[in-house]
Structure formats: structure tokens, C-alpha cells
Amino acid sequence: MQRTPNRPWWETGVVYQIYPRSFQDSGDDGIGDLAGIERRLNYVFDLGVDAIWLSPIFPSPMADFGYDVADYCGIDPMFGDIVAFDRLVAAAHARGLKIILDFVPNHSSDQHPWFVESRSSRDNPRRDWYIWADAGPDGGPPNNWISDFAGSSWEWDARTEQFYLHAFLKEQPDLNWRNPALKAAMFDAMRFWFDRGVDGFRIDVLWHIVKAKGFPDNPVNPGWTPEMNARDQVFQKYSTDQPEAHQIAAEMRALADSYGARVLIGEIFLPNERHAKWFGTPDRPEVHLPFNFQLIENEWNAERIGQLIIDYEASLPADGWPNWVVGSHDAPRIAARIGEAQARVAAMLLLTLRGTPTLYQGDELGIGKVDIPPDRVRDPQELRQPGLGLGRDRSRTPMPWNGSCHAGFSSVEPWLPLNSDWKERNVAAEADKARSMLTLYRRLLSVRRSTPALNEGTFTLIRADNDVLMFERKLGRVRRTIALNFSNEPRRIDSARGKVILSTLEGVGASGELRGNEGVIVG
Known part of the structure; x- marks a missing residue:
């Protein structure tokens, strides 16, 4: 896979997220x-694609399916085991694929040896590796902070x-990142994986x-209703996005940079002006890519999408590189949300x-809504707040490979x-079909x-109205116009000049017209 000279691989590449529990079972246990x-x-x-991001594979009691880590330096x-991991890294690298691990720095499992020691006594040397506080004046919790999974934090x-906490x-x-010993131990864990050849980390809930x-106390949200996530009863002003976190992100970046061409992708859910700060500054860079979830979180219409692209681009620092995502292990499937x-x-x-x-994974097959029977629900988010549509099992279902028993998974x-x-709808069935997803x-x-203008060219919005989003990508003399119809009715695009290089539909429509639900690349 050829790279554009002088550009980092993570700028010109494409990342593919794998949810390991649901990609391929080789052990005959259904996982x-x-x-x-x-x-x-x-x-x-x-x-x-160019890189694989693996959701957590560390030892875990699986209360939150790997995001409760019991050992940051194991499998x-x-x-499998560390030998299987090393073999996977070598096999991926032999194909020119990068490996990105999911690093979980905000919290561990309560079964991690560090926490077992921390809660054993108030004077344990690791007591301050976690965040402890006395009861409030009424004997209850120290403040009004609410867990992302409902209830007090x-x-x-x-x-x-x-x-x-x-x-x-x-x-x-x-974890208490104000404790120097804890911070040092977590940085050692990052070094452990860098030394084994991983190409970067996606950093969970970095903010x-x-x-x-x-x-x-966090400020109370006056607009909250019981139909909303319980977490949103308060604004997380004091429990997230604190200034001191940026220094830690900068130290993580320095560590990654010391290993050469490594990438840090930070999970950051914040408004543009605060989100952009996680790039850092030229003299103190932070994460390479603060994750941008706006295509998941906003209404799907041309006007709204066009505006959010412009606003996001405008918020980026001069040396900030954008990134985009339409699906993840936490979000509803894109085909379920807006239709195939x-x-x-x-x-x-x-x-x-x-x-x-x-x-x-699976979005490239067009997997849509998957109904999870009540007795098959596994996600603690759904179990704790049923009926709010917060369940994540729907996007974590197994990858269907073929038409054999259990889809070859x-x-x-x-x-x-x-x-x-x-x-x-499986890989084998779609592989040779001209119109498959x-x-x-x-x-x-x-x-x-094959088109550097699409990898690193400039972006210019042409229009975002009447259900049509059009923009141009340009590098040198090479121009590509992308026109997208957000409606199921035809729309005129008289300003698109050139040959249709690729359409999302079969064949080519009338000149100067987009068919319903069609997108085209023109050049």
C-alpha cells in the first residue's frame, strides 16, 4: 500500500475498528x-484500509466488556495470549496494516490488583491511586456527580x-491521575505495548x-427529562475536561512521538471550541486526532451536515488534522439510523x-437494525436504563461471513x-455483487x-441546500467534485462538471442530475 510522501500514515490512511468479541471466533465458544x-x-x-483499531483485549471481568481493565499489560x-497478540501484530505488519489498541486510562476494574490494595486500608501505599472522599454532610455521596450509567458516581x-469515584x-x-506513581505506572503500560510494536492508541474517554x-457540585441541567440519559441531569463541568488533563495528553504525545510514527486518537465528546484544544499547540502537541463524532450525533440532512462540516473545519488549529466517523461500538448502526x-x-x-x-466493522455490509431479545441483552447501559434506546448490543453483533451455520462466525x-x-447480508454473499454495500x-x-486530492487536498463547500450537499477536493490541478443527494427524489446539480468516476448507484444517471439517494464523484 503506497503512501503519499512526507505525510504521516494516519493522515492519508483509513482506520477500521474491530470489536474483537464479534469479529471471528476460532475457539468454538461463540466469542x-x-x-x-x-x-x-x-x-x-x-x-x-490502512489500520486496525481493536476494542479492549486486556484481562477483564467484563462488567463493561473490556472497558474494566484488570491488567494493562496482558491479554x-x-x-488468546500475548503470543497470539504478537503473531497478530506481525501478520498485520506483513500486510502493511497498522495495529491500534484501545487504552482505558480513566478507570480500571475493581478487581485490578491496584484497586484491591487501594481499598484494603486508608494508609495503603496505593490508596491515592484512586479517588476517595469522605461522605457529605448528610452522610451521602460527596457531591451530585452522576455516573454515565445512571446513579451517583x-x-x-x-x-x-x-x-x-x-x-x-x-x-x-x-484512577487518580494527580498521583505521580499512578501516572508513571500507566505510562509504563503504554511503553509495554509500544515496545511490542503497536502503532498507536485510541484513548478511551480522555477528557x-x-x-x-x-x-x-456540577451545575444542574434544567432541561433534563426522565426520557433522557440520567447522566444529563447535570452538566459535567467539574467532572470532565479539566485544564490539567491537557498536560497529561501532551506527555502521552511526547511518549508516542519518541517511538516514531505512532498515533494517538482521543475520545473527546465536546463542543468544537473545547474539542479543538485537544490538538494542543505547535510547541506542546497533544493527541493527533481528537475523535469527531458529529456525523453520528446530528440530524441527517444536507443543510445540517454542510454547516457542521464548515464549523468543524473552522474550529481546527492551523496544524490540526480532521477526522470523521459514522459508526462505532457505542452508536446505532448507520444503516439502522438513516436507512440502507x-x-x-x-x-x-x-x-x-x-x-x-x-x-x-459490519457497516461496510450495510447491517441495519438488529433486535436483541430481552433475554439476550448483555449491555449494562441497557440493563440499568431500559427503554431509553441507549443499549449498545445492537451495534456489537457478530460479523456475518457467509451463509453457513452461525454465519461462519x-x-x-x-x-x-x-x-x-x-x-x-454477509461477506461472501456481497463480495461479487456489483451493487452490494x-x-x-x-x-x-x-x-x-488512487486520488491524492481525496487524501490530502483542500476542501471547498459548493452548496448545502435542497437536499444536496456538494463540495470540491483539490490538489494541484486535480479536482474532484462530490455531490450527495439526501432525498429519495431526483435533484439538479448543474454545477458539477466532468465525468462520473463513481456513483453509489448502478449505472450513470442523466447529465446534471442526481437520482434519489445517489452520491457521485465527478472529475
């Missing part, structure tokens, strides 16, 4: 693993008669890692915007149900790779 990922590397390579046996520990489940106590001193026809338009948008795109019943149309993604990735 995906590292050997399964290695078995499917040719598929990933042939798709045309959970359900996924504080859990009472009867043995030591203090509360500990957990931004998520009580099984996920927050959470430091809390305001004194733990003041518009999911094809979304694919073209994602892969032609300026910046680094991240694909989520496993020889036994998978840990979550497959998409109901798996017999028709998989074929569209492969063609888009091929065009992107």
Missing part, C-alpha cells in the same frame, strides 16, 4: 478472539468508610481523566471528506444474535487511495 482476527486479515487488507484468555466502601459502573473505579479539586439507501450516501461522504475516516451460538438477514466500500476505498 471472537485474536486468532480469529488473524484469520480474517486478508479480508481487512483487501477492503483497502484476556478469552481472546460515588460508591460507599464500608471497610474504609469512604466513597470512591466511578464515572461509569461501580465496578470501574476512577474524563482529571477531576476538579475539591469535587464541587442513505447509508450508501454516508459511505461516500465519509470517504471523500478531508481528514482521516474510521470505519466500523463460530461453530456454536454466538454471544449476541446475528443480524436477522445474515443469510443474504461491500462492493461500494471497496470501490470508494480504491478511488480514495
Whole structure:
């Protein structure tokens, strides 16, 4: 896979997120693993991406499916062992693919040896590796902070008669990054994986890692209703996005840069002006790519999408590189959210915007809504707040590979149900179909790779009205116009000049016209 000279691989490349539990089972237990990922590397390579991001594979009790880490320098046996990991890295690198690990710095598992020691007594040397506080004046929690999974962010520990902080489940106590020994241990964990050849980290909830001193109450949200996430009863003013966190991000960046061409991708849910600060400054850079979720979080219409692109681009610092995503292990499937026809338009948008795109496994097949029966629900978010539509199982269902038993994912019943149309919507069934979603993604990735203007060219918005989004990508004398119809009715695009290089639909429509739900690349 050729790179554009003098550009970092993470700027010209495309990231593919794998949820390891649901990619490929090689152990006949219904759960995906590292050997399964290695078995499917040719598929990933042939798709045309550049890097694989693996959701957590560390030892864990799995209260939150790996985001409760019990050992930052190991592999959970359900996924394999360190030998299997090293083999996967070597096999990926042999194909020119990068490996990005999911690093979870805000919290560990309550079964991590560090926390077992921390809660054993108030004078334990690791007591201050976590965040402890006395009860409030009424004997209750120290403040009004609310967990992202509902309920107080504080859990009472009867043995030591203090509360500990957990931004998520009580099984996920927050680490204290103000403690130098804890910080050093976490940086050692990052070095451990860099030394094994990983090419970067996606850093989970990075904006959470430091809390305001004194733990003041968060401001109450007057617009909250019971139909909303319980977390949103307050604005997270003091429990997230503290100034001191930027110094830590800068130190992480310095560590990554000391290993050469490594990338840090920070999970940051913030408004543009605060989000942009996580790039850092030229003399103190922070993460390379603060994750941008705006295509997931906003209404799907041309006017809104056009405006958010302009606003996001305007917010970037001069040396900031954009990035885009339309799906993840936490979000509803894009095809479920906007329908398969518009999911094809979304694919073209994602892969032609300026910046680094991240694909989520299965979106390239057009997997849509997956109903999870009540007795198969596994996600603690759904179990704690049922009926609010917050459940994440729907986007974590197993990858359907073919029409054989259990879709070729496993020889036994998978840990979550497959998409109901798996017999028709699977990799083997879509591989040779000219109009399949998989074929569209492969063609888009091929065009992107062969057109430097789509990798690193300038971006100019042409229009965002009457259901049409049009923009130009330009590098030198090479221009490409992308026109996207957000409607199921035809729309005129008289300003698009040139030959249609690729359409999201079969064949080519009338000159100067977009068919319903069509996107085109013209040049």
C-alpha cells in the first residue's frame, strides 16, 4: 500500500475498528478472539484500509466488556495470549496494516490488583491511586456527580468508610491521575505495548481523566427529562475536561512521538471550541486526532451536515488534522439510523471528506437494525436504563461471513444474535455483487487511495441546500467534485462538471442530475 510522501500514515490512511468479541471466533465458544482476527486479515487488507483499531483485549471481568481493565499489560484468555497478540501484530505488519489498541486510562476494574490494595486500608501505599472522599454532610455521596450509567458516581466502601469515584459502573473505579506513581505506572503500560510494536492508541474517554479539586457540585441541567440519559441531569463541568488533563495528553504525545510514527486518537465528546484544544499547540502537541463524532450525533440532512462540516473545519488549529466517523461500538448502526439507501450516501461522504475516516466493522455490509431479545441483552447501559434506546448490543453483533451455520462466525451460538438477514447480508454473499454495500466500500476505498486530492487536498463547500450537499477536493490541478443527494427524489446539480468516476448507484444517471439517494464523484 503506497503512501503519499512526507505525510504521516494516519493522515492519508483509513482506520477500521474491530470489536474483537464479534469479529471471528476460532475457539468454538461463540466469542471472537485474536486468532480469529488473524484469520480474517486478508479480508481487512483487501477492503483497502490502512489500520486496525481493536476494542479492549486486556484481562477483564467484563462488567463493561473490556472497558474494566484488570491488567494493562496482558491479554484476556478469552481472546488468546500475548503470543497470539504478537503473531497478530506481525501478520498485520506483513500486510502493511497498522495495529491500534484501545487504552482505558480513566478507570480500571475493581478487581485490578491496584484497586484491591487501594481499598484494603486508608494508609495503603496505593490508596491515592484512586479517588476517595469522605461522605457529605448528610452522610451521602460527596457531591451530585452522576455516573454515565445512571446513579451517583460515588460508591460507599464500608471497610474504609469512604466513597470512591466511578464515572461509569461501580465496578470501574476512577484512577487518580494527580498521583505521580499512578501516572508513571500507566505510562509504563503504554511503553509495554509500544515496545511490542503497536502503532498507536485510541484513548478511551480522555477528557474524563482529571477531576476538579475539591469535587464541587456540577451545575444542574434544567432541561433534563426522565426520557433522557440520567447522566444529563447535570452538566459535567467539574467532572470532565479539566485544564490539567491537557498536560497529561501532551506527555502521552511526547511518549508516542519518541517511538516514531505512532498515533494517538482521543475520545473527546465536546463542543468544537473545547474539542479543538485537544490538538494542543505547535510547541506542546497533544493527541493527533481528537475523535469527531458529529456525523453520528446530528440530524441527517444536507443543510445540517454542510454547516457542521464548515464549523468543524473552522474550529481546527492551523496544524490540526480532521477526522470523521459514522459508526462505532457505542452508536446505532448507520444503516439502522438513516436507512440502507442513505447509508450508501454516508459511505461516500465519509470517504471523500478531508481528514482521516474510521470505519466500523459490519457497516461496510450495510447491517441495519438488529433486535436483541430481552433475554439476550448483555449491555449494562441497557440493563440499568431500559427503554431509553441507549443499549449498545445492537451495534456489537457478530460479523456475518457467509451463509453457513452461525454465519461462519463460530461453530456454536454466538454471544449476541446475528443480524436477522445474515443469510443474504454477509461477506461472501456481497463480495461479487456489483451493487452490494461491500462492493461500494471497496470501490470508494480504491478511488480514495488512487486520488491524492481525496487524501490530502483542500476542501471547498459548493452548496448545502435542497437536499444536496456538494463540495470540491483539490490538489494541484486535480479536482474532484462530490455531490450527495439526501432525498429519495431526483435533484439538479448543474454545477458539477466532468465525468462520473463513481456513483453509489448502478449505472450513470442523466447529465446534471442526481437520482434519489445517489452520491457521485465527478472529475
